[in-house]
Amino acid sequence: MRTSRSTVISSIIEKRRPLAEQISKVEASLKSLGTILHHLKVGHQKLVADVNETNVNSGFRDINFEIFIESVNREVAALEKLKSRFSRDTIKIGVVGRARQGKSRLLQSLTGLTASEIPDGDRQHCTGVRSTIYHKPNVETYAEVWFHSEQSFLDEIIDPYYEKLYLGAKPVTVEEFATKPLPNLPGELRGSAVNGAMYDHLTRYYRGLSSYRHLLRESSPRRILKDEIREYVAQDTVDGERIYFNYLAVREVNIFCSFPNVDVEQIALVDMPGLGDTGIGDEERLVKTLGQDVDAVLFVRMPKSSGDYWADVDVHLYDLARNALIDLPINLWSFLILNQTDANSKNGDNSKNCQDLAGDISRKTD
Ligand SMILES: Nc1nc2c(ncn2[C@@H]2O[C@H](COP(=O)(O)OP(=O)(O)OP(=O)(O)O)[C@@H](O)[C@H]2O)c(=O)[nH]1
Numbered sequence: 361m362r363t364s365r366s367t368v369i370s371s372i373i374e375k376r377r378p379l380a381e382q383i384s385k386v387e388a389s390l391k392s393l394g395t396i397l398h399h400l401k402v403g404h405q406k407l408v409a410d411v412n413e414t415n416v417n418s419g420f421r422d423i424n425f426e427i428f429i430e431s432v433n434r435e436v437a438a439l440e441k442l443k444s445r446f447s448r449d450t451i452k453i454g455v456v457g458r459a460r461q462g463k464s465r466l467l468q469s470l471t472g473l474t475a476s477e478i479p480d481g482d483r484q485h486c487t488g489v490r491s492t493i494y495h496k497p498n499v500e501t502y503a504e505v506w507f508h509s510e511q512s513f514l515d516e517i518i519d520p521y522y523e524k525l526y527l528g529a530k531p532v533t534v535e536e537f538a539t540k541p542l543p544n545l546p547g548e549l550r551g552s553a554v555n556g557a558m559y560d561h562l563t564r565y566y567r568g569l570s571s572y573r574h575l576l577r578e579s580s581p582r583r584i585l586k587d588e589i590r591e592y593v594a595q596d597t598v599d600g601e602r603i604y605f606n607y608l609a610v611r612e613v614n615i616f617c618s619f620p621n622v623d624v625e626q627i628a629l630v631d632m633p634g635l636g637d638t639g640i641g642d643e644e645r646l647v648k649t650l651g652q653d654v655d656a657v658l659f660v661r662m663p664k665s666s667g668d669y670w671a672d673v674d675v676h677l678y679d680l681a682r683n684a685l686i687d688l689p690i691n692l693w694s695f696l697i698l699n700q701t702d703a704n705s706k707n708g709d710n711s712k713n714c715q716d717l718a719g720d721i722s723r724k725t726d
Pocket residue numbers: 457458459460461462463464465466479480481482483484485486487488632633634635662699700701702705706
């Protein structure tokens with residue numbers, strides 16, 4: 361029997377489909393407009409070249425068809441993203457928050473899954489890379505791992521550290537990154553804890569390279585079994601040992617398993633690494649994921665029972681998400697989850713702190 365929850369989810373998905381069809385029509389007419397503009401541009405260039413210079417009105421000569429073509433192309437690209445969003449068979453929900461707030465644990469509760477499919481942990485940062493968890497009935501749980509290529513690893517991961525930390529010439533190949541000593545952090549940046557922490561991240565990529573380098577040459581996706589998920593997604597073992605390096609080579613992971621809570625089977629969940637950390641590029645990746653893949657965002661915050669408040673980093677995260685889809689106000693597609701823990705949990709009873717933060721939220725999100 362379908363519960364009311366699954367009926368609501370299905371009706372949202374059904375409502376979106378006609379939008380995808382409408383977009384297809386608009387897209388087709390925009391594309392033909394683009395073709396016409398291209399012909400006009402070619403004809404215009406020919407006319408301007410053929411006709412005697414003095415006879416050509418400068419207003420006609422200076423018509424810039426390229427501007428119109430570019431603007432049509434931009435619209436087509438935006439519509440394509442929207443179309444793929446509205447054609448999906450699932451609603452994608454993403455979790456955003458600082459590390460250690462209970463994001464992965466929340467997704468476990470929503471689906472009925474366990475740490476075997478959605479790793480969580482109570483030591484340091486746990487989730488290392490974005491994973492999307494899909495319901496797929498009647499299969500043994502498996503995952504598809506998409507690795508960085510050597511080039512995308514350099515372009516998207518390593519180069520931004522070299523740029524931001526002024527480390528000089530960027531390595532052109534992974535071999536060069538591996539064999540040359542890591543440049544020192546310039547003296548003028550050394551006083552800052554943030555720069556030091558960023559440099560530590562890069563050092564982890566550098567020192568761990570021999571453990572994960574071979575993965576940059578793997579073809580993607582690689583299919584893995586349930587008991588391998590943690591070593592590709594997480595930064596530490598269930599016991600909190602930080603011996604995993606694979607996630608440094610991973611671009612993303614898709615996990616397919618049967619959700620014990622069947623009424624949310626049409627939801628796909630996007631678990632993301634904690635932010636507010638100092639990994640360079642993490643924020644850009646978050647904005648891209650939110651802008652393209654996620655239909656609704658859950659901001660997750662677990663207030664400390666010893667006292668807590670909205671810090672700048674929380675507001676910054678909210679602003680980042682707000683800017684991911686500027687055409688759609690963030691309050692229409694996001695929820696704040698205050699993770700309430702009881703006296704028996706490690707965090708202790710934080711119910712009063714949840715109330716404090718809930719009371720203060722409107723002042724922070726204007
Ligand atoms: N008792 C209790 N423990 C929780 C709750 N939420 C999270 N935890 C625990 O808090 C720790 C951190 O939770 P995670 O789900 O790993 O946190 P996260 O936000 O995903 O952390 P990162 O992946 O590092 O960003 C884990 O040990 C969880 O089991 C909760 O509501 N109650």
